[in-house]
Amino acid sequence: LEQRGGLVVGKTNTPEMGAGGNTFNAVFGATRNPWNTALNPGGSSGGAAASLATGETWLSQGSDHGGSLRTPAAYCGVVGLRTTPGRVPTTLVAGVSAAHIGDGVIGPMARSVRDCALFLDTLSGFEPRFPLSLPSPNTSFQDAVARSTARVRIAYSSDLGGLCPVEAPIRNALASALERVEAEGGTVIEDCPDLTGLEDTYRKLRALGLVAAFSRLPKEIHQHFKPALRDNWAYARTLTLEDFADAYIDRTRLFLVMQRFLEDFDVLACPAVSCMPRNSDVEWIDEIEGETFDDYLGWMKFAFLATTAGLPAASVPVAVSRQGLPIGIQLVGPPRGEATVLAVARAVEMAVGGPFGPIDPVVA
DSSP states (O other): OGGGTOOOOOOOOOOGGGOSSSOEETTTEEOOBTTBTTBOOOSSSHHHHHHHHTTSOSEEEEEESSSTTHHHHHHHTOEEEEOOTTSSOOOOOTTTOOTTOOSSEEEEEESSHHHHHHHHHHHOOOOTTSTTOOOOOSSOHHHHHHTOOSOOEEEEOSSTTTTSOOOHHHHHHHHHHHHHHHHTTOEEEEOOOOOTTHHHHHHHHHHHHHHHHHTTSOHHHHTTSOHHHHHHHHHHTTOOHHHHHHHHHHHHHHHHHHHHHTTSOSEEEEESOSSOOOBTTOOSOOEETTEEOSSTTGGGGGGHHHHHHTOOEEEEEEEEOTTSOEEEEEEEOSTTOHHHHHHHHHHHHHHTTOOOOOOOOOOO
16 A cells, blocks of 8 residues: 555554454444444444544444455445455565455455545455455446446345345435436336355354464464453364355355345445444344344344455445434445446445535534
């Protein structure tokens, strides 16, 4: 980034090990939602999203495995793009990095789709030292956004085939936003592919990543993990080689399902998150619309699809609730299709009157 003229002004807050949908840690405390400082800004890139929403920064970079770009983008009213594995190269450390496990990716955040595309053009590009690295496309992502038209083809599912419950304000806001997209000339069809086994597959893949990341850490560090991380580590160690092999077979099936499905659509739209933000001191959400969850991954299931299938996905703000909180829509695109995702995101952004912000923090 700096080699291409970027000015890095600082680091923003994130939860321990980047794990969690709320941004807090024992060192720097909690990050607050700028739209209501009593609430959760999302995580793990919560500091990045909050700094964008308030105009503290122009662009922010984050990472995403279980929605760490998309969740805070939705809660803070900014744009967050989970990229295809290999689109943005990262620094590797021999004996530490497990670069061939490409589920956790780096991606851009910005207040507008156009700025997000500009930042992706800067972040991306072939890096021979990164094993999954993709070449830059022949046409820039900024050009793809500039050529965006209203005649988009969107498949929409409010719950991804029953994967996760959704609170009414989100469901209603997304339906209204897509009606505006249709009014501008877009096509929206309620449809969803067969995503059987998605949650189980994602959890196993995530566990494999944890084994790669944590297995060589000293026991003294493990002893300081927050309870949620200790539970994640304990689950990962119960899995077998057959479990991991099954997960990779199932992820290939889900990739092929999505590849075929998106031959008829530009993107699959769904909620970015399943509920409105809770109070900042609530570590993770254990109930939505009567359905309860046993761990902090349960309420973030809408993030699982893009990660498991290795697809690009963006969260784009489309509405502000009656309580003054932003609501985002998630757009999941075809393989290596960041240009398509950004072009559709721009069409949606224009249809709803975006972009939003920056805002002055609303202190509760």
